[in-house]
Each structure stands twice: as C-alpha cells, then as structure tokens.
Amino acid sequence: MAEIQLRNISKRWGAFVGVHKFDLTIPDREFLVLLGPSGCGKTTTMRMIAGLEEATEGDILIDGKRVNDLDPKDRDVAMVFQSYALYPNMNVYENIRFPLKVRKTDSGGHDERVRRAAEMVELTDFLHRRPAELSGGQRQRVALARAIVRQPNVFLMDEPLSNLDAKLRVSTRAQIKNLSHELKVTTIYVTHDQIEAMTLADRVVVMNKGIVQQVATPTEIYDRPANSFVAGFIGNPAMNLMEGELRGGTFVGKNVRIPGLKGPDGAVTLGFRAEDARIADKGEIAAPIYSLELLGDATMITVKAGGALVSIKAPKDFRAEIDDPIQAGIPAAICHLFDAKTGERIDP
Structure with missing residues (x-):
C-alpha cells in the first residue's frame, strides 16, 4: 500500500530543464499514466521516483516518508522496462525468482511465489524455457512476473509494450489491466501511446517539454482538453x-x-x-x-x-x-x- 507525493520536483541538467515543478499526489492503488511525446519528461519523472535520477529540487514521499536520499533498493518499488532485461543463462523460473534471491527473502516461500506470479501472466507452461526460446510478448510477461513476485508497494512501468507488435500490444495491455485490478498496487506507467493511456489509466498526466499540461481521468481529458496541445495529442484521430x-x-x-x-x-x-x-x-x-x-x-x-x-x-x-x-x-x-x-x- 503506497501513496506517492511529488512536491514540486524538478530536474535540470545545466540550463536544460527536463521536468519543471511537477506537483501531484498519487493515491494508494491508483493506476496513473504519464503520457506525452518523446523528450517530454515522463521517463525522467519515473526515474526520479525510482531513485535512478536525483531530483534537482522538490520532495518525493512514499507513504509520507521522504525518499529523495534513499537508494532505489530501499524504496520498495519494482520496475518493468521497455527492454526486457532478462538473464539469458537462466530459465523463466530463475528469472522470475531472481529478485527474491537478491533480497535474501526466506527461500521456503520462493516456489509458491514464483508459480503464483507465473500463473498470473500465463507462463506456467514456460518456466523451463530460456529467454531465447520465447516470443517478445512472452519475454515481456516474464519481466512483469519478475516485478510481481517482489510484492512491492509501487509498480513503475516504462513503455513496457513499445517493443511488441500491434496484436501483442492489445493482448498484453489487457493482461496489465487485469493485473492492476487483481494486485491493487499503486502503479505509474509511462507511455507515448495515447490509446494505452486511455485504456489503462485511472488518471492521466499529459506532459510536454517537462511541464504538466493536464491531470484528469481519461474521459475528462478526451471530452474537455485543457489546451490545444492536449486536444491535438489525445484521440485516434486526434481532435x-x-x-x-x-x-x-x-x-x-x-x-x-x-x-x-x-x-x-x-x-x-x-x-x-x-x-x-x-x-x-x-x-x-x-x-x-x-x-x-x-x-x-x-x-x-x-x-x-x-x-x-x-x-x-x-x-x-x-x-x-x-x-x-x-x-x-x-x-x-x-x-x-x-x-x-x-x-x-x-x-x-
């Protein structure tokens, strides 16, 4: 269970502003999507939450605790990246189990947790295979299961479907939607695909050039865009x-x-x-x-x-x-x- 508060966080590299005064509270169990074109600051925002980037200014709080100075491993977040980042020498079972070994959790419960995570993403029949023997969609599901097995307070997903073909994106999107409903874990999801944002999100944050343009439900953003940028970015076709x-x-x-x-x-x-x-x-x-x-x-x-x-x-x-x-x-x-x-x- 985790509420996340971003209090006026900014990220600058010299004169370049990647994220400017991002201020938002993300309630426990919300599925929030950060949406915008390439270079808008959405991935940088996620990386600051994860601890992979240091915020230039502002505070990041998870369950009321300021985490700016905590290492990524101490923030209790699990990330799913655009690249699957699987270990080629390990089978699916060991890839999913790996976070439990690294965190030195009680090995007695490993098998049950791995098999439960694999079942949730429909990989039970593939646990013996190595990543090279899997399709792109199956590899992405291994990455999802590896995040699930951690049982974290927060899921962070950085464009997890962008390497999949159109048909796989649709089916994997449906799985993520179902997982979100089943796991009830606060999730922050980064994408440039407005269809993903509209179908997955409880709320959407539309960003452009490091600045938040609108924060609202998908329906509100579609029906009442705050400005012409949001209007021209949301919809298929756009407004x-x-x-x-x-x-x-x-x-x-x-x-x-x-x-x-x-x-x-x-x-x-x-x-x-x-x-x-x-x-x-x-x-x-x-x-x-x-x-x-x-x-x-x-x-x-x-x-x-x-x-x-x-x-x-x-x-x-x-x-x-x-x-x-x-x-x-x-x-x-x-x-x-x-x-x-x-x-x-x-x-x-």
Whole structure:
C-alpha cells in the first residue's frame, strides 16, 4: 500500500530543464499514466521516483516518508522496462525468482511465489524455457512476473509494450489491466501511446517539454482538453484543430463558418472530434475531399478547412471520390475553443 507525493520536483541538467515543478499526489492503488511525446519528461519523472535520477529540487514521499536520499533498493518499488532485461543463462523460473534471491527473502516461500506470479501472466507452461526460446510478448510477461513476485508497494512501468507488435500490444495491455485490478498496487506507467493511456489509466498526466499540461481521468481529458496541445495529442484521430476568428459568436475560417459559439471576438483555434461531425446536404464546412480511408467500421474523410487537414467520420458505406465536393455538419455543441496565442481552453 503506497501513496506517492511529488512536491514540486524538478530536474535540470545545466540550463536544460527536463521536468519543471511537477506537483501531484498519487493515491494508494491508483493506476496513473504519464503520457506525452518523446523528450517530454515522463521517463525522467519515473526515474526520479525510482531513485535512478536525483531530483534537482522538490520532495518525493512514499507513504509520507521522504525518499529523495534513499537508494532505489530501499524504496520498495519494482520496475518493468521497455527492454526486457532478462538473464539469458537462466530459465523463466530463475528469472522470475531472481529478485527474491537478491533480497535474501526466506527461500521456503520462493516456489509458491514464483508459480503464483507465473500463473498470473500465463507462463506456467514456460518456466523451463530460456529467454531465447520465447516470443517478445512472452519475454515481456516474464519481466512483469519478475516485478510481481517482489510484492512491492509501487509498480513503475516504462513503455513496457513499445517493443511488441500491434496484436501483442492489445493482448498484453489487457493482461496489465487485469493485473492492476487483481494486485491493487499503486502503479505509474509511462507511455507515448495515447490509446494505452486511455485504456489503462485511472488518471492521466499529459506532459510536454517537462511541464504538466493536464491531470484528469481519461474521459475528462478526451471530452474537455485543457489546451490545444492536449486536444491535438489525445484521440485516434486526434481532435481537429482549425485556425480562424470569432466574430459575434460565429467562427470564420477558410471553407468553414460555424455560428452559435460563445467567446470573445478575435483569433481562436476551434476544435472538434471526427466522430462528432456528420456528412450533410448543407453544413458548416464546404470543401472538396482531400483523401478517403476505409477503416472497416467507418470511412474517414479528410478535407482542407481552416488552414488544416480536417477528419470527418462517415458511415462505412459512404462512397465518393477524391476532389468531390462535400459538406459537413459541425454544430456549435461539438466545438471546443482555444486561445490562438496561449492555446488555453476558452470556456463560455
């Protein structure tokens, strides 16, 4: 059981700021995802919690105890890395058991704990094999079992699925979700994949350039992004963002005119989700089709509007050709407004 408090932690290397004043409380048993593009500071934040990086300033508390000066081995955290870091000369059983030997725990309970951890990640039939005889997904599950067998207070997972192919990512993601539910251990998970973040997290921390952009549940982040960066990063596809002006409650941009909005006149960025728009006989966007993509369950149409490529989800039986003129209904109710300069959300 562990509550983690990060009190204004920062990490700097000379003039370069990797993480800037990260302040957050992570309740016991929460599954928190640190999400952002490469170089945003998410892995650095995790490494400071683990003790693999020293915080330049700020305090890290685990269960109310300041751990800044503790070695990694004394923080009772278990890490799962992007690289599996398995011992090639040991079989799966010994790889899973290794943390227990290093920590000199009572050997009498080793076998039960190893087999229980292996069962949780469906590796019972592979305990005799060596890493070279396993697939990438199986190796990642060995790494998960090795963390589980420790029975730590905190799990730290650094992009554990990024080396897997698309199908394996889906199945392993489901296993991690189930393990989180079963183990009920505070977990911090780092990823650049917003689908992983949305499907796994209790809360998501979106980061960019070392700064926290938004902390909220996946639903809140999807429905009410705090700024245009979050809006353009979350979603598949990401939210459409168009530049234009608000004039008396009407958004005006190239090939687009949307009335019924609330906000101050001037330059704004308008956003909407592809699945919220619709193809119409008469709509707020009128433009030729730029591209068409059949997704199986839908057809994704792309047009140029508001100085950007804009995606609109149509039914799977929609038929048209590139350069055909279309119109799309973009009612004010589905729109989000952001300040053109700061990117901050504009609420009515």
